[in-house]
Amino acid sequence: EVQLVESGGGLVQPGGSLRLSCAASGFTFSDHYMDWVRQAPGKGLEWVARIRNKANSHTTEYAASVKGRFTISRDDSTDSLYLHMNSLNTEDTAVYYCSRYYYNSRDRAFDYWGQGTLVTVSS
Amino acid sequence: DIQLTQSPSFLSASVGDRVTITCRASQGINSYLAWYQQKPGKAPKLLIYTASTLQTGVPSRFSGSGSGTEFTLAIGSLQPEDFASYYCQQLDSYPLTFGGGTKVELK
Numbered sequence A: 001e002v003q004l005v006e007s008g009g010g011l012v013q014p015g016g017s018l019r020l021s022c023a024a025s026g027f028t029f030s031d032h033y034m035d036w037v038r039q040a041p042g043k044g045l046e047w048v049a050r051i052r053n054k055a056n057s058h059t060t061e062y063a064a065s066v067k068g069r070f071t072i073s074r075d076d077s078t079d080s081l082y083l084h085m086n087s088l089n090t091e092d093t094a095v096y097y098c099s100r101y102y103y104n105s106r107d108r109a110f111d112y113w114g115q116g117t118l119v120t121v122s123s
Numbered sequence B: 001d002i003q004l005t006q007s008p009s010f011l012s013a014s015v016g017d018r019v020t021i022t023c024r025a026s027q028g029i030n031s032y033l034a035w036y037q038q039k040p041g042k043a044p045k046l047l048i049y050t051a052s053t054l055q056t057g058v059p060s061r062f063s064g065s066g067s068g069t070e071f072t073l074a075i076g077s078l079q080p081e082d083f084a085s086y087y088c089q090q091l092d093s094y095p096l097t098f099g100g101g102t103k104v105e106l107k
Helices: none
Strands: A003-007 A010-012 A018-025 A034-039 A045-051 A060-062 A070-075 A080-085 A094-103 A108-113 A117-121 B004-007 B010-013 B019-025 B033-038 B045-049 B062-067 B070-075 B085-090 B102-106
Touching: A003 A094, A018 A034, A018 A094, A018 A117, A034 A070, A034 A080, A034 A108, A045 A070, A045 A080, A045 A094, A045 B085, A060 A070, A080 A094, A108 B033, A108 B045, B004 B085, B010 B019, B019 B033, B019 B085, B033 B062, B045 B062, B070 B085
Parallel strands: A010 A117, B010 B102
Antiparallel strands: A003 A018, A018 A080, A034 A045, A034 A094, A045 A060, A070 A080, A094 A108, A094 A117, B004 B019, B019 B070, B033 B045, B033 B085, B062 B070, B085 B102
């Protein structure tokens, strides 16, 4: 059974930093691209970042709203995904989800999601 | 960036109703369009991908259609467990974007 379990959320002051983790199990983690998606309270979904698999050199993509402040990384030896967040501001307050990217020559989707971890940026 | 416009934002319906939600893209997305269902306090759940392919385990009352820039999610006969929010997502180009969501409420 595929499982994604996020951790590391909490209360942080504006300008602070936080590292989120996502523990994956039930599938060959190293084969998959992985993404972070966030959802501000009462708002819609916003894609945050992607990291490709080793075959694609672990390259990354970011939303403009976080580029230069957030860093996505992974450790395939421990089946873990990370999101390092710096220079946090109140607009970063959200539930952060990790998700698995499914794709082939025809299909693309986020097929599995974690339960989310809440990040609150407030003084 | 590709903008996705979902309509309606809110939908009031009864059990047994057929409902449709539309997602319009600001440019063509090669049918790389997915639909998700989200219930309060829960993670999104994949329903449909590549515009019309039903995810394994999703009831057949859900269906997706469309191509180019206009896509539709239909629920054939609304069940009590279907009252939730629904989001479309384009996976054609970066940044990946979501529609604003449609909340389906009990009339």
